[in-house]
Amino acid sequence: MRGRRIAFDYGDVRTGVALCDPDGILASPLCVLETQSKNFSEEISELLREYEPIRIFVGKPLNMSGSAGESAAKVDAFIEKLSSLSDLPIQLIDERLSTVSAQKKLKEAGISSRDSKSLIDAMAAVAILEQGLLSENLE
Numbered sequence: 001m002r003g004r005r006i007a008f009d010y011g012d013v014r015t016g017v018a019l020c021d022p023d024g025i026l027a028s029p030l031c032v033l034e035t036q037s038k039n040f041s042e043e044i045s046e047l048l049r050e051y052e053p054i055r056i057f058v059g060k061p062l063n064m065s066g067s068a069g070e071s072a073a074k075v076d077a078f079i080e081k082l083s084s085l086s087d088l089p090i091q092l093i094d095e096r097l098s099t100v101s102a103q104k105k106l107k108e109a110g111i112s113s114r115d116s117k118s119l120i121d122a123m124a125a126v127a128i129l130e131q132g133l134l135s136e137n138l139e
Helices: 040-051 070-085 098-108 117-138
Strands: 005-009 014-020 027-034 055-060 090-094
Touching: 005 040, 005 117, 014 040, 014 117, 027 040, 027 117, 040 070, 055 070, 055 117, 070 090, 090 117
Parallel strands: 005 055, 055 090
Antiparallel strands: 005 014, 014 027
16 A cells, blocks of 8 residues: 555664655654653654654564563553544554664674664664564565
């Protein structure tokens, strides 16, 4: 189905956001939101209005064993917030290695870890979005 998809890498401090093109081919970092900002929900709503995605992907942090931990419960609360802001379908994506993948890509691009703290969150969202797009193509 044609249309943009948006992905969120939720974190206690920052939430990375990525967006794909309308054909669902290219995933790009969009921005990083401050999770504790009093405008957090409004900023998400604005992104959804502006880009009009057809689906939302959210990274689900699992332990390497596949079990859910404390972070997963926080993501569940974030998903409830998203559900109150939009009727779009929300798909959870296993994000166990998304941050590692993002760090590797940034290192390969010559960006130091010190310079890339917030960029890592946006790139982790890109990894989540890429996984989501791949899962759609397999359906």
